[in-house]
Amino acid sequence: MKVLKLGILWGLIAQCAGSIIGASLVMFIRILMGRAPIVNSWRVDEPLMVVGGLFGAIGFMYGVGALSDWIKIMRGREAPLPHGHDPRGWSRYFGVSYDHKVIGVQYGITAVGVFLLAGLFALVMRTELARSGLHILRLDNFNTLIGLHGIMMIASILIGVAALMNYLVPMMIGATDMAFPRLNAFAFWLNIPGALLVTSSMFFGGFETGWTGYPPLSAHTFPGVQMFFLGVYIIGLSSILGALNIIATVLCMRAPGMTLFRMPIFVWASLSTSLISLTATQLIGLSFQLVMFERLFGMNFFNPDKGGNVILFQHLFWFYSHPAVYIFVLPGLGIISELLPVFSRKPLFGYRWIAMSSLAIALVGFLVWAHHMFAAGMEEYLRVPFMYSTMLVAVPTGVKFFSWMATLWGGKIETPTPMLFVLGGITVFLFGGLTGPPLGTVSTDLHLHDSYFVVGHFHNTMFGGFVYPFFAAIYYWFPKITGRRMSETMGWLHFWLMTPAFWLMTGGMFWVGLRGMRRRIADYDPALGFDTIHLLVTLSAFLIAISVLIFLGNLIYSAFFGEEAKGNLWASRSPEWQVPSPMPEHNYDEPFVVTGEPYDYGLPGSVYIDLHPRPPEPVRGQPPQLEPATGD
């Protein structure tokens, strides 16, 4: 039985076993202390749930086999990297593999899966909102669904970003793999128990707080919130470790001659994004952990009765969760910068400016978090400084837009599906960007705060900054993974169905938002006259869902029956397209040497890389040998 050899199956079995062991441990300790083993029912007994969930996650990691090498190393035994000895075929995607390309695809599949689930939640919730009055959901179910839609989408984007970075960065810099392959696999597999825990919150009564989990509500809502916190905590750990790996890879494993300013622009974006996720993620972890402890041990960080302060939570939370949006969009904007010169056949305008603007957005992004708290009763003197720092983000973002326009200007523009999504992404993100300043300005934000205007704004930025570029990237690099290209017809249909529907959807959101529609509510007064617009928003959400199904069909169909594409399909200069598709097992036969600039499209005689450098001796920048006894 081939199925019995799949790591994920054993991971899931071990997760169940781990959960039972963890919960039993709590019950055992309680019996030793002379107390009842279960308080009320297991579904509301939070220590049981949390310890069980944590042990379950550890069990998954053990069962799937992500820990076995480290256990060997700790016991002083040899654990050579089995890279290159994976089983071929589909089964390697369902167990631990140390190959960054396999892990990238694993991330990609997980991202699409979580995206579909989160989209499904959105459809249910939009159906409820199509007409005023309550129809298909109870209020608490609605609240759980919006929270889950938000956090699952965020998880999906984080996983999707990791998919892009894992698959592309080592290829683009000429490395055979990531700096720490074991850590890479570990970081990926954390997402599975994490996503399962977040989803399981539904079975523990859900949670009413939305994805932000603000106390005091989160300290008193249903027990499901614990599973939400724990799951996000684990996904956050994955994000931190993945970022660490990307930074070390970019710093240590570049091909000879690839100076920092000769790296593909996507690598710059990945580096900037990873700097944020490496550091800021700790703060959302801390804030969620403090609320978990508040619920578990009765601690009082956010309880004003006992000297706590709820605003502290918001500071800690947004210190991550605002930079997090730059984690989401920077790789997407990197994809746009990467693909634009390919399809306009012109050098990328202002390469250094674009590279530095990614870094600038990442760094300025650390100084803007409190603009989410203008209406929260925060210290008043903080409002204006945070307003100005927020406006500052527009500067590097504007640099990107002007560079893109200048790259397109006078180019020989072709529009196959990836380019359609790039252009769609630019326009959608532009509108998302332009609706930002009214929200970052104190006076207008006080009116718009918590309205559907905000919902429209971040759907524009997330779609333009991540979803569109992500689709573009899939259409663009799909041949690199499978050796076949995706159907242009279905891609065209996907784009032209999704884009008008999307504009209608967010247009409706802006319209009702400006007129006072609150976000996060299940019902609204019919006298407001929002029924028609809400119906249109719901219908366009369904159209987007249909377009995504077309994409999914295209993905599966093309993987098996797509037109073969083994060469440099897009006439790209990027290193990964200079070798045959699908990508060879170890990327490059011998390390290539970078001899020119990456984006000199259309300049006669310009060379970016030399695939067969003579003499074939330079090994600097090659991945060093891994001594098995220590490993990563």
Add this chain to the structure above:
Amino acid sequence: MATSSASLHRHGHVGGVIEDDHAAYQRMVRMLRIGLWLFIISDGFMFTGLFVSRFYLLGGTRPELSQALGLIVTSVLLASSFYMNRAETLIEHGDREGFLRCTLITIGLGLGFFVGVVFLEWPLAASHIGGPAASAMSSVFFMMTGMHAFHVITGILFLLVIYFNGRRGRYTPQRHWMVEACANYWHFVDVVWIFFYPALYLIGTPVALGH
């Protein structure tokens, strides 16, 4: 595929260890070192978050704690860092016996710190300022010391790993990355306490029972 495997064997990425290739080991350690420092930076953000929360919630007040006990555990932890450093230096000079002895002393002092904080200071503090649920002040105290103690425990586990591997003779003056990693982690946990100790014991006016 055959050619690619062959060339990778030549560069040594897949083929496992080439024992006498010192330069390759050095390259690997350089990369692992960057990885470790990135981890420490990341973890440092979490501790900074706790540190800032302490000042946000408690401002110019601090919990009423036993100054003598605080000074003792702090001294014990600082002394452990000294022995950690000696252990690393001794393995660099090939003195395996000395390395094992100093590692054991470090473990002992680390355990001493842990016992001092969790089993002596916590009950004592609970009688002064109340348990973790008494007030925001006590919550902050137990959270900061608890999170730090958790890191001390992981450090001790790490020390035990290098102790037993050291007894098996796994480390040589040329190859002892795990010892270096453990030492750096241990010093990091120590540095965190250098910030936490004044924040909890020295800065501000003492308040008993969280009022």
